[in-house]
Amino acid sequence: MYNGRYNNMVKGYDRFMKKILIVEDDKGLNDGLVYDLREEGYEVSSALTAMLALKTFRLQEPDLVLMDVNLPDSDGFTLCSQMKRLRDVPVIFLTARDLEQDEMRGFDCGADDYMTKPFSMALLHKRIGAVLKRSGRGREQNLYSDGHLTADFDKADVTLDGKPLTLTPTEYKLMKLFIDQRGKVLTRQMILEKLWDANGNYVDEHALTVNIGRLRRKVEQDGNKYIKTIYGMGYMWEVRDA
The missing domain is CATH 1.10.10.10 (Winged helix-like DNA-binding domain superfamily/Winged helix DNA-binding domain)
Structure with missing residues (x-):
């Protein structure tokens, strides 16, 4: 049984083996998200382009994808649709595009949530947990x-x-x-x-x-x-x- 000094050491172990793919072309933000989510106990991979993201998606089979809409070689809406055709995985959009029509388009292509930049990391953690729980992956x-x-x-x-x-x-x-x-x-x-x-x-x-x-x-x-x-x-x- 864990108590005392073990409590902090096992923080995030319930998330152990939950894999997140980050698709973000801003390398600074990408690296920051990778570091933060690994600290939260997730297994994280990342991509700066849609092409690399799709390859990583096939190889890593993530439990959730965090995705920017604006990518250098495609757009997140198209990439989301491509991933959903391969496997029904939860997708959360992280984007500066805050128009209602963009948000609606995100949900139309199968996204599970849509967050506009800048966003709170604490809120992102909550959104990730909620989406994983709804998808049945959070408590596996x-x-x-x-x-x-x-x-x-x-x-x-x-x-x-x-x-x-x-x-x-x-x-x-x-x-x-x-x-x-x-x-x-x-x-x-x-x-x-x-x-x-x-x-x-x-x-x-x-x-x-x-x-x-x-x-x-x-x-x-x-x-x-x-x-x-x-x-x-x-x-x-x-x-x-x-």
Whole structure:
């Protein structure tokens, strides 16, 4: 169970693995948004052009797109329509165009929200959370229970057979990643990239091995096995019936 000093360290972990694509040709604003949203706990990618945005969209499969209307090689309305045809992903427009007809056009092409510049970052955080929640992506995998292990990722509260289980922040992040991707093989490189590289930090493979071992010892009690080693490939959280 998390309390005291752990509360700040797990801030934003309920957003962990929620991917946001920022499409903004103003590099200063683009970089600022990337930094801010990573600090909020999101996994963020960005593009300065519509062409790169569409390529990144296909590769990264984001949970939400923040998009400017005015782009150097296209316009956001056209790009939004193209993305919506590929996959129904939430889109929030961020633009200086504040005419009602532009806002209506944004909603007509499938946008979920429309914010005019300049905007408050605190308000943007609220809008993102609301859109993700409406789309069903904001609370994905936020509660896990299989009859033995229960994890409430909204409250950062983990119990094993009804007893509070204390995890370090890194162990907690590992467990969240495994549960979100349960039934899928994760290579060591994938785990390292998902947990640390996105924020510009680095943890070596030895630290990863140590943390997986510690997590196993804490959750795999009384013969319950969760983290399966797939030799030559990586690890997998085994799917269990509740």
